[in-house]
Amino acid sequence: NAGVMQNPRHLVRRRGQEARLRCSPMKGHSHVYWYRQLPEEGLKFMVYLQKENIIDESGMPKERFSAEFPKEGPSILRIQQVVRGDSAAYFCASSPPSTGAILNEQFFGPGTRLTVL
Amino acid sequence: AQTVTQSQPEMSVQEAETVTLSCTYDTSESNYYLFWYKQPPSRQMILVIRQEAYKQQNATENRFSVNFQKAAKSFSLKISDSQLGDTAMYFCAFMKRRKTSGSRLTFGEGTQLTVNP
Numbered sequence: 001n002a003g004v005m006q007n008p009r010h011l012v013r014r015r016g017q018e019a020r021l022r023c024s025p026m027k028g029h030s031h032v033y034w035y036r037q038l039p040e041e042g043l044k045f046m047v048y049l050q051k052e053n054i055i056d057e058s059g060m061p062k063e064r065f066s067a068e069f070p071k072e073g074p075s076i077l078r079i080q081q082v083v084r085g086d087s088a089a090y091f092c093a094s095s096p097p098s099t100g101a102i103l104n105e106q107f108f109g110p111g112t113r114l115t116v117l
Numbered sequence: 118a119q120t121v122t123q124s125q126p127e128m129s130v131q132e133a134e135t136v137t138l139s140c141t142y143d144t145s146e147s148n149y150y151l152f153w154y155k156q157p158p159s160r161q162m163i164l165v166i167r168q169e170a171y172k173q174q175n176a177t178e179n180r181f182s183v184n185f186q187k188a189a190k191s192f193s194l195k196i197s198d199s200q201l202g203d204t205a206m207y208f209c210a211f212m213k214r215r216k217t218s219g220s221r222l223t224f225g226e227g228t229q230l231t232v233n234p
Contacts, residue, residue: 031219042208042224043162055218089160095219103150103169104219108162 002026004094004109005074012115019079019086021112025094032075033106034060034067037089049075082116089113119144119211123225130199131233137184138194138228140209148214151185151192152222157205165207168192170214199232206230 005024013019025032030051035043045059049069060067064082069075079086090113093106120143130136142151153165168176168185175183180200184193196203209225 033219033221035222035224042226043222045221045223048219048221050219056221059221091162093162093222103167103214105164105167106219106222110159110161113160 004029004092004107006090006092006109006112008112009110010113010115012117013082014117015083016081019082019114019116021077021079021090021092021114023075023077023092023094023109025075025092026107028096029094029107030097031095031104032069033093033095034075034077035091035093037091037111039088043091046077079114082114084116087114087116119146119213119223121209121211121223121225123209123228125228126226127229127231129231129233130196132199132201134199135195135197136199136230138196138207138209138230140192140194140225142190142192142209142211144190144211144213146213150212150214151183152210152212153181153183153192153194154208154210154224155203155205156208156227157202162208166194196230201232201234204230204232 032049034046037043047060047067048056064080066078089111091111092109095104095106149170151168155163166178180197206227210222213220
């Protein structure tokens with residue numbers, strides 16, 4: 001069972017361009033979370049999605065950022081018109097469907113390091 | 118809202134010795150989980166140990182153990198017989214317990230641990 005996959009691992013964009021980050025959850029996992037890690041900081045929650053639904057986007061900036069998790073295919077985090085402050089590592093985590101009392105552990109991908117020039 | 122505080126930005130320890138990393142948190146929730154994650158230079162997030170808040174017994178995983186003080190909202194990590202491979206950033210994290218959906222992780226700012234030969 002492959003782990004959480006993220007691509008690309010490194011992404012360089014110029015200011016004003018668009019960045020698309022992809023996350024393929026582990027097999028059987030229907031919950032996806034995106035976190036951002038700015039340099040020298042901890043991870044900050046951005047958005048939580050289930051298949052075709054955004055459950056919690058309270059950590060995501062209101063402008064320029066969007067996320068989706070379609071019925072088929074990976075979850076996508078999209079950043080439009082990137083600025084230098086978007087430079088960070090973006091981590092995706094996945095977990096299996098909720099099963100009551102059992103802990104839904106989140107398994108992390110290797111992250112995508114976005115650099116905005 | 119939950120907050121997680123790690124008051125030690127950096128720590129160092131000699132190989133084979135014991136070190137304790139501190140973490141405090143603030144929440145009004147009664148059912149939750151606490152975690153310690155390790156982030157080595159590869160930046161991969163690796164789960165070290167977890168604790169269910171309703172369990173009084175402290176979790177242990179080989180050389181890693183926690184001291185969970187629920188009333189004090191304290192959750193420290195003890196690493197025994199430190200090894201060079203333990204050198205990493207360590208993050209304390211909080212997660213609400215939900216029966217029917219997933220839940221975000223709230224991370225502290227991290228403690229950079231260096232194990233010296």
